[in-house]
Amino acid sequence: MALFKRKRGTTETMEHGAKLITIAKPKGPIAEQFRTIRTNIDFMSVDNQVNKLAFTSANISEGKSTITANVAVTMAQAGKKVLLIDADLHRPTLHQTFEVSNKVGLTTILTSKANEIDMKDVVKTDEVNNLSVLPAGPIPPNPSELLGSRRMKDFLDKVVSHYDMVIVDMAPILExxxxxxxxxxxxxxxxxVRQNVTQKAAIQRSVEMLKLTKTNILGYVMNDVRTGADGYGYGYGYGYGQTDED
Incomplete structure (x- = not known):
């Protein structure tokens, strides 16, 4: 698993996976911030149940996959049965993060002609209790058609009945x-949202695009906030266009 800090770069997570601080330093302040994010999401599920949860960002290299993976870990650590899906079919990372094969995965399911697929053949059970990982699989030439297909919708509806939480790492919405x-x-x-990287106009446009599909936007996670001894952190909030990024 990817547990240690690496230099920043637009291909670092793709090549080496996301940093799982919730496993490397589970008692540290940053891991606690991820647990706070988990708690906030749980609170928002009281009136409107959230079983299919997704993370996205405006653009690449804003920490989306790192946050997705760590939130999934904290939910599994809390006793929820979690399925983590890599639906970024352009720049998949979860197979690197959890060190599993990417020869089969989500695209295998979506392109299969079979009526039934044994999930054990494509879903990887991680060393984190209660956490299962579905990598992206081979990158297809038509990701939009696959993710927007009836088969994708049926797949999500089916797996949600077998897990307490299905968490999806989606591609950046503006790209x-x-x-x-x-x-x-x-x-x-x-x-x-990555501090000092994500532009306000990009946040506003991302929200507009999500609202066009009547998406339930739970809030935002501020990534790479320069605080504390570790040099950075995370925060969870509401209200778009009110953050401090440039």
Whole structure:
């Protein structure tokens, strides 16, 4: 698993996976911030149940996959049965993060002609109790068609009955059109914002695009906030266009 800090770069997470601080330093302040995010999401599920949760960002390299993976870990650590799906079919990362094969995955399910697929053949059970990982699988030439297909919707409806929480790592919404289509199938979506990187106009446009599909936007996670001894942190909030990024 990817447990240690690496230099920043637009391909670092793709090549080496996201940093799982919730496993590397489970008692540290950053892991506690991820548990706070988990708690906030749980509170928002009281009146409107959130079983299909997705994370996206405006653009690449804003920490989306890191936050998705760590939130999934904290939910599994809390005793929920979690399925983590890599639906970023352009820049998949979860197979690197959890060190599993990407030869089969979500695209295998969506392109299969079989009426039934044994989930044990494609879902990987991680060393984290209660956490299962579905990697993206081979990158297809038509990701938008696959993610917007009836088969994708049926797949999500089926797996949600077997897990307490299905968490989806989606592609950045301003760069990939299929994210907007998939977002509409989720019970809730969280937008990842990177401090001093994500522009306000990009946040506003992302929210506009999500609202077009009547997506339930739960809030945003502020990533890479420069605080504390570790040098950075995370925060959860509401109200778009009111953050401090440039």
């Amino acid at each position: 990939i059109s299929d994210t907007q289509v998939l977002a509409g199938e989720m019970d809730g979506v969280v937008l990842v």
